[in-house]
Amino acid sequence: MRVLVTGGAGYIGSHTLVELLGQGHEACVVDSYDNGSPIALDRVRGLTNGHLEAHEADIRDTARLTAIATAFAPDAVIHFAGLKAVGESVARPVDYYDVNVTGTLSLMRAMAAAGCGRIIFSSSATVYGEPEYLPYDEAHPLRPTSVYGQTKRMAEQILTDWAAADPAATVMLLRYFNPVGAHASGRIGEDPHDIPNNLMPYLAQVATGQRDRLVIHGDDYDTPDGTGVRDYIHVVDLARAHVAALDRAAGVTGAEVYNIGTGRGTSVREMVAAFSRAVGRALPVTVGPRRPGDIAAMEADCSLARQMLGWQAQYGIDDMARSLWVWQSANPEGYRGAAGESRASQTPSSEIRPKP
Numbered sequence: 001m002r003v004l005v006t007g008g009a010g011y012i013g014s015h016t017l018v019e020l021l022g023q024g025h026e027a028c029v030v031d032s033y034d035n036g037s038p039i040a041l042d043r044v045r046g047l048t049n050g051h052l053e054a055h056e057a058d059i060r061d062t063a064r065l066t067a068i069a070t071a072f073a074p075d076a077v078i079h080f081a082g083l084k085a086v087g088e089s090v091a092r093p094v095d096y097y098d099v100n101v102t103g104t105l106s107l108m109r110a111m112a113a114a115g116c117g118r119i120i121f122s123s124s125a126t127v128y129g130e131p132e133y134l135p136y137d138e139a140h141p142l143r144p145t146s147v148y149g150q151t152k153r154m155a156e157q158i159l160t161d162w163a164a165a166d167p168a169a170t171v172m173l174l175r176y177f178n179p180v181g182a183h184a185s186g187r188i189g190e191d192p193h194d195i196p197n198n199l200m201p202y203l204a205q206v207a208t209g210q211r212d213r214l215v216i217h218g219d220d221y222d223t224p225d226g227t228g229v230r231d232y233i234h235v236v237d238l239a240r241a242h243v244a245a246l247d248r249a250a251g252v253t254g255a256e257v258y259n260i261g262t263g264r265g266t267s268v269r270e271m272v273a274a275f276s277r278a279v280g281r282a283l284p285v286t287v288g289p290r291r292p293g294d295i296a297a298m299e300a301d302c303s304l305a306r307q308m309l310g311w312q313a314q315y316g317i318d319d320m321a322r323s324l325w326v327w328q329s330a331n332p333e334g335y336r337g338a339a340g341e342s343r344a345s346q347t348p349s350s351e352i353r354p355k356p
């Protein structure tokens with residue numbers, strides 16, 4: 001299929017491109033490079049042998065997006081582009097609603113102009129909010145507690161209403177749990193532009209000496225070791241879930257929603273232990289107070305994705321930790337350490353073709 005990928009130069013997008021191109025799909029990326037890098041796209045090209053086109057554009061620029069989509073004529077869209085920092089979303093609500101909600105509407109207009117009615121959307125487990133029961137299944141009530149979570153919920157609703165109005169439309173809402181790790185090559189990975197808020201990118205910077213120590217946000221939760229429990233999923237497993245959703249989208253219409261996790265919860269201390277094993281030494285850790293807004297534990301019920309998409313996660317936490325360390329140790333400054341490597345960065349819009 002020909003797949004338009006918004007936000008393809010980011011963390012999850014770049015890993016998904018590797019899997020898409022590996023399965024013979026063709027891709028056209030639209031990314032503002034606000035939090036992604038054209039170097040990631042060059043490296044995707046080096047890892048694969050497929051057709052990858054890239055355009056620097058903001059998804060809110062409907063005219064530009066329409067021109068790109070019309071020229072590429074996609075069979076489907078995977079929509080990763082968005083802002084994703086929970087704390088920042090509370091401080092900058094207008095930007096978050098604008099990019100995540102208005103940006104999604106802009107994309108839908110461009111899709112209509114290009115005659116494309118299939119979309120896979122990056123949603124988040126954060127739409128569930130405080131758990132009424134665990135593991136969360138897709139029928140759990142939606143009560144997001146942050147602006148970021150609200151933007152995801154709104155975009156889900158808009159896409160669901162759109163599918164209801166158009167009998168030919170297909171919408172796959174994928175609710176990701178906690179993506180971590182990197183491609184086994186260490187060529188692509190997560191590249192936070194600011195101080196990381198999330199556990200594993202922060203811990204990775206502790207291991208390279210860029211941060212002094214990890215502060216565990218509370219060890220007095222009602223969990224087996226007192227620290228927070230999450231459903232961490234290897235980013236390569238998550239990327240493959242998109243390929244599975246794309247395959248299903250080719251044969252169905254309407255809106256469907258899937259949890260994408262492993263179904264297994266892991267505590268902060270267990271993740272620190274796994275990452276210390278990967279690095280080969282103990283890492284400096286202290287315990288601080290709880291982080292406001294955090295919940296004690298969350299886990300996904302992923303049985304629907306297993307049944308309907310034929311997909312389930314393959315990797316465990318040691319694989320996640322090892323691959324993260326391969327990436328982080330080779331790229332301690334992320335893609336900024338590879339400035340000058342990029343061909344795509346030299347032109348605002350580029351077509352990247354494989355070597356013969």
Ligand code: NAD
Nearest residue numbers: 007009010011012032033034035036058059081082122124
């Ligand atoms: P990321 O920031 O690495 O990637 C997002 C990409 O979108 C970046 O390359 C960025 O430059 C681009 N972008 C941002 N605003 C844009 C705009 N206005 N126009 C065009 N491009 C724009 O994030 P990620 O971790 O790869 O996340 C991808 C998607 O998955 C996001 O929608 C995010 O909300 C969602 N998600 C992520 C997580 C996570 O933990 N990483 C969890 C759940 C859901």
Ligand code: UD1
Nearest residue numbers: 086124126178179197198199202215216217228230268294
């Ligand atoms: C956060 C977001 C969530 C988003 C998810 C993506 C919040 C409140 N929620 O979730 O919306 O979908 O990232 O992966 O930000 N921890 C520490 N020390 C740290 C960092 C984290 O102890 O320096 C702990 C946290 O308290 C938590 C666990 O590690 O128990 C995971 O935290 P994090 O990686 O930030 O993810 P979430 O809180 O699940």
